[in-house]
Amino acid sequence: MKRTQSERLFLKAREYFPGGVNSPVRAFRSVGGTPVFMVRGKGPYVWDADGNHYLDFCCSWGPLISGHAPDFVVEEVKKRVENGSTFGTPTIEENQLAELILSNHRYIEKIRFVSSGTEAVMSALRLARGFTGRSKILKFEGCYHGHVDALLVKAGSGLVTFGQSTSAGITNCIAQDTIVVPLNSDDALRQAFELYGKEIAAAIIEPVPANNALLIQRKEYLQLLRKLCSANGALLIFDEVISGFRVGFEGAAGYYDIHPDLVTYGKVIGGGFPVGAYAGKREIMDQVSPLGPVYQAGTLSGNPVAMIAGYTQLKHCLSPGFYQKLEEKTRYFSEALNDINPEQFNVSFMGSIFWLNFSSEKNIASPDKIKSDGVEKFNRAYHRLLEHGIYFGPSAYEVGFISEAHELEHLDFAISVFKKIIPEILK
Ligand SMILES: Cc1ncc(COP(=O)(O)O)c(C=O)c1O
Numbered sequence: 005m006k007r008t009q010s011e012r013l014f015l016k017a018r019e020y021f022p023g024g025v026n027s028p029v030r031a032f033r034s035v036g037g038t039p040v041f042m043v044r045g046k047g048p049y050v051w052d053a054d055g056n057h058y059l060d061f062c063c064s065w066g067p068l069i070s071g072h073a074p075d076f077v078v079e080e081v082k083k084r085v086e087n088g089s090t091f092g093t094p095t096i097e098e099n100q101l102a103e104l105i106l107s108n109h110r111y112i113e114k115i116r117f118v119s120s121g122t123e124a125v126m127s128a129l130r131l132a133r134g135f136t137g138r139s140k141i142l143k144f145e146g147c148y149h150g151h152v153d154a155l156l157v158k159a160g161s162g163l164v165t166f167g168q169s170t171s172a173g174i175t176n177c178i179a180q181d182t183i184v185v186p187l188n189s190d191d192a193l194r195q196a197f198e199l200y201g202k203e204i205a206a207a208i209i210e211p212v213p214a215n216n217a218l219l220i221q222r223k224e225y226l227q228l229l230r231k232l233c234s235a236n237g238a239l240l241i242f243d244e245v246i247s248g249f250r251v252g253f254e255g256a257a258g259y260y261d262i263h264p265d266l267v268t269y270g271k272v273i274g275g276g277f278p279v280g281a282y283a284g285k286r287e288i289m290d291q292v293s294p295l296g297p298v299y300q301a302g303t304l305s306g307n308p309v310a311m312i313a314g315y316t317q318l319k320h321c322l323s324p325g326f327y328q329k330l331e332e333k334t335r336y337f338s339e340a341l342n343d344i345n346p347e348q349f350n351v352s353f354m355g356s357i358f359w360l361n362f363s364s365e366k367n368i369a370s371p372d373k374i375k376s377d378g379v380e381k382f383n384r385a386y387h388r389l390l391e392h393g394i395y396f397g398p399s400a401y402e403v404g405f406i407s408e409a410h411e412l413e414h415l416d417f418a419i420s421v422f423k424k425i426i427p428e429i430l431k
Pocket of ligand 1: 065120125210245
């Protein structure tokens, strides 16, 4: 497989952008080699600048729940663009998307649209601090919430620690307002609330942590978190940028039947366009400007093209059996891969999210349980998969996604490739 055009384009891109990319993981630093420049996507496939095509399990990191360029979204977007793409005024499309979401979701009452998951999280934290009058945020090691200053922190040594910044440019005082605890530890959670409970504005968690492998949590653990937040007057924020509208229309809140105070969204909500949102209880959301004192705004927030794409996609997600079919396909795919060599290779999955784990460990719920030698195996497998026309996100810690466009024949093709290459990689 030749990728000379991608190589040529990447050389150019390196002159223009830091590391040649506009978002770091795209640079292939983790797996090595040159990123693939994509020029077209349709259904489950993407095509690169050299004319190669790939079965795509990255799905643009999650948004494309119906695959690439589904006709029903494309048609509505075209119609909308022809009549103007942005006005800086309220539009019908915002109302439509909000009504669709709020009338089909039992865990949120009001919503505000923004343009990315990061923006949603950043705004939700400000709102939580404004609402409670407190400053500290509790986060979990192994959860990612976008490039929000306060959350680009890792744990120090100890069960409950103040954050140590993981990026240059973040001041100590910002990092020091973030408390970090390990996932899946009831003791750490209890201890954090005992020590700082009355200072915590909000605890933020990916209820389905899917940014550092897939670290499925116990329902009882999430319930404990809910209980401790309520008992201490702290808000519970579910960051559902990945899980929202993905593990069911009501996301993880619905899946676990746990009522967060605020929820953040991104990815699927925009139907392939840049949309984020934060939503929650009415009395909390009413603290946002212009009604309340917590300021937040955006020139392109609620952009009508993005809104109609999101509306059309989410309406489609509500068709009977939509999520059930996705789950069945994901189970079929993951279980077939799990049969190959369960002693050394395991696939964990939930909804239509899955993770390739090159180790014997099953049901991993915290990042310290991930074996680092799996990374090297993943990296070798990654390039073999590419050569066979299968595209994954270029990092061992990233999850894959099954879309509506992945039919059984596509999954069977991928399974046959895995059956060929996994024994070679594990030899
Ligand atoms: C759980 C979670 N929160 C927030 C974000 C940030 O979203 P965005 O990349 O749209 O800013 C991501 C991105 O992957 C995410 O997975």
